[in-house]
Amino acid sequence: MxxxxxxxxxxxxxxxxxxxxxxxxxxxxxxxxxxxxxxxxxxxxxxxxxxxxxxxxxxxxxxxxxxxxxxxxxxxxxxxxxxxxxxxxxxxxxxxxxxxxxxxxxxxxxxxxxxxxxxxxxxxxxxxxxxxxxxxxxxxxxxxxxxxxxxxxxxxxxxxxxxxxxxxxxxxxxxxxxxxxxxxxxxxxxxxxxxxxxxxxxxxxxxxxxxxxxxxPKHGGAALETMQMLLEIGSVDRVDDWVRPKLTGEKRIPIPGFGHAVYRQPDPRSRRLREMSRKLGELNGDTRWYEITAAIEKVVDELSNTPERLAAGKQAIYPNVDCFSASCYYMMGLDLxxxxxxxxxxxxxxxxxxxxxxMKPGARIIRPRLEYIGPHDLPYIPIEQR
Ligand SMILES: CC(C)(COP(=O)(O)OP(=O)(O)OC[C@H]1O[C@@H](n2cnc3c(N)ncnc32)[C@H](O)[C@@H]1OP(=O)(O)O)[C@@H](O)C(=O)NCCC(=O)NCCS
CATH class of the missing domain: 1.10.580.10 (Citrate Synthase, domain 1)
Structure with missing residues (x-):
């Protein structure tokens, strides 16, 4: 690759x-x-x-x-x-x-x-x-x-x-x-x-x-996409129907707020945000957004972290930092x-x-290479003849 x-x-x-x-x-x-x-x-x-x-x-x-x-x-x-x-x-x-x-x-x-x-x-x-x-x-x-x-x-x-x-x-x-x-x-x-x-x-x-x-959306935009997903799903009983087809189709469709390029265990930030989301829900008297997120987490875990997938070298998928921060922001009345x-x-x-x-003295300009895979020495054809 x-x-x-x-x-x-x-x-x-x-x-x-x-x-x-x-x-x-x-x-x-x-x-x-x-x-x-x-x-x-x-x-x-x-x-x-x-x-x-x-x-x-x-x-x-x-x-x-x-x-x-x-x-x-x-x-x-x-x-x-x-x-x-x-x-x-x-x-x-x-x-x-x-x-x-x-x-x-x-x-x-x-x-x-x-x-x-x-x-x-x-x-x-x-x-x-x-x-x-x-x-x-x-x-x-x-x-x-x-x-x-x-x-x-x-x-x-x-x-x-x-x-x-x-x-x-x-x-x-x-x-x-x-x-x-x-x-x-x-x-x-x-x-x-x-x-x-x-x-x-x-x-x-x-x-x-x-x-x-x-x-x-693969980086900082993920919390927004997570909240859009939560709003679209709307209730815990709709979670399974929404998530399952995305992870069992021919090509998996990433669920916003899950997965990470580095972590192979739960993102340590999400544990804390999870607690905050639950607490805010309890204080607001409406734990719906926390519960929907937790229900999505269960389905993602069931369909991603199976012994077969892990044995095949697939990465384990857990909530990332954006997963529970989405519902926290929403419950604090912050606009999407x-x-x-x-x-x-x-x-x-x-x-x-x-x-x-x-910017410390002596650092070199970051200049990686790309491997060229195109052709060479193509004949230049005058524009009238193309
Ligand atoms: C964060 C992210 C971009 C990392 O991507 P990556 O390291 O390139 O990981 P890959 O896209 O190669 O995925 C590796 C495997 O995990 C699966 N996977 C990764 N993220 C997933 C997710 N959010 N939901 C379900 N499966 C996921 C992929 O489908 C792939 O499995 P496959 O080979 O069977 O298809 C990716 O997890 C993602 O798109 N997450 C959703 C967006 C998000 O929350 N971003 C914020 C990150 S803090």
């Missing part, structure tokens, strides 16, 4: 001390287990960890949080650009273009030094939620709400969406969701961001590559338009960590 058809599976492109994704179902950010971070940390602290390589001391975290909050607001000129987008624009297209424009307002534009990159990363991370919230408000025909610098990143994002403070449980749920989505080694969008800056291009260009790559941008807000931290690592 060519490496293109093989999707570069298992190809190691370099060394990194940011993140360890283990096929047996473990995930570490800078050596810390994702479950410990989800239990005890905050998204801001995780961003510090990813960028600085260690957990902050109390005063360091306070300064970092303060600096982020001071950068929440976006330039008036950018707001005017966002207002000029067509009403039907896709949220990820709008975000990609918004971030691209934001780069031109950055006082460090043109400076790719490590110090400038850290300042730029901080501005991008602080402003991306504001851009996403503004895009959503404009889509609804509402005026964007200015950020509140007394709120954390997740709480402020929910505030900007609705113009009022969210239930603390929702802010906490989103904060944990951001921690779980922050980083994942050389995933497609992070690889794209690293390739972009390896040429000497700036951090904003890398983020634009990352957003574009993340938007696909926001699902993929939410992933982008969180993953910006990982993209920036990787780009700053990639």
């Amino acid at each position: 060519s490496t293109q058809a093989g999707g570069l599976r298992g190809v190691v492109i370099g060394e990194s001390d940011i993140c360890d994704v283990q096929a047996e179902g473990n995930l570490y950010y800078r050596g810390y287990n994702i479950n410990d971070l989800a239990d005890h940390s905050t998204f801001e602290e995780v961003v510090y960890l990813l960028w600085m390589g260690r957990l902050p001391r109390k005063a360091e975290l306070e300064t970092f949080v303060h600096q982020l909050r001071q950068e929440y607001a976006i330039p008036e000129g950018l707001l005017a650009i966002l207002k000029g987008f067509p009403g039907h624009a896709d949220s990820m297209d709008a975000l990609r273009t918004g971030v691209s424009a934001l780069g031109m307002y950055d006082p460090d534009a043109g400076d790719n030094s490590a110090e400038a990159n850290l300042r730029k990363a901080l501005r991008i991370q602080a402003k991306i939620p504001t851009i996403v919230a503004a895009i959503e408000r404009l889509h609804r025909g509402q005026e964007p709400v200015p950020p509140r610098t007394d709120l954390g990143l997740a709480a402020n994002f929910l505030y900007m969406l609705n113009g009022r403070e969210a239930d603390p449980l929702y802010s906490k749920t989103l904060d944990i969701d951001f921690i779980l989505h922050a980083e994942h080694e050389s995933n497609a969008s992070t690889f794209a961001a690293r390739v972009t800056v390896s040429s000497g291009a700036d951090l904003y260009s890398g983020i634009v590559s990352g957003i574009g790559t993340l938007s696909g 338009r926001l699902f993929t941008p939410l992933f982008a807000i969180a993953r910006t931290s990982g993209w920036c960590a990787h780009m700053m690592e990639q």
Whole structure:
């Protein structure tokens, strides 16, 4: 199989001390287990960890949080650009273009030094939620709400969406969701961001590559597809009829929210999101979306993880990070338009960590080869004679 058809599976492109994704179902950010971070940390602290390589001391975290909050607001000129987008624009297209424009307002534009990159990363991370919230408000025909610098990143994002403070449980749920989505080694969008800056291009260009790559349904768009599936199925008793034919036909049709390029055991992030989905359902007095997802999981397991398939070398299929985050977002009242941008807000931290690592002095441009399989020396026939 060519490496293109093989999707570069298992190809190691370099060394990194940011993140360890283990096929047996473990995930570490800078050596810390994702479950410990989800239990005890905050998204801001995780961003510090990813960028600085260690957990902050109390005063360091306070300064970092303060600096982020001071950068929440976006330039008036950018707001005017966002207002000029067509009403039907896709949220990820709008975000990609918004971030691209934001780069031109950055006082460090043109400076790719490590110090400038850290300042730029901080501005991008602080402003991306504001851009996403503004895009959503404009889509609804509402005026964007200015950020509140007394709120954390997740709480402020929910505030900007609705113009009022969210239930603390929702802010906490989103904060944990951001921690779980922050980083994942050389995933497609992070690889794209690293390739972009390896040429000497700036951090904003890398983020634009990352957003574009993340938007696909095989990557960050999977939570949206998962929720569309849940809505289409609508009730637990319809799950079997919907899922079974997709996995027993001549060619299996992938079920959104399941499968992973690296994990061969359950995705450690999905366990946590599963719990959050159940809890939100119980609090809302409607566990339907959690139950439908859990029922899909059962059928996928029954039809995928059979001794025969596994003995034939097929990979085991389990829920991935998007599987239960879909119902969590939905139960928090977040529009489907926001699902993929939410992933982008969180993953910006990982993209920036990787780009700053990639931009260390001495790194070479990433330039793999393709094996040419076309013809050679074809005779050039004048256009009139073709
Ligand atoms: C994530 C994903 C792109 C990984 O793809 P990959 O590593 O290239 O895996 P493959 O597509 O080669 O699949 C390998 C086998 O597992 C099966 N499989 C993979 N994902 C599956 C899914 N979501 N549902 C059912 N079967 C699946 C494939 O059918 C294939 O089996 P087959 O050879 O019998 O057809 C893939 O699992 C997928 O499309 N998932 C749905 C989208 C999604 O949730 N993406 C978010 C990832 S975090």
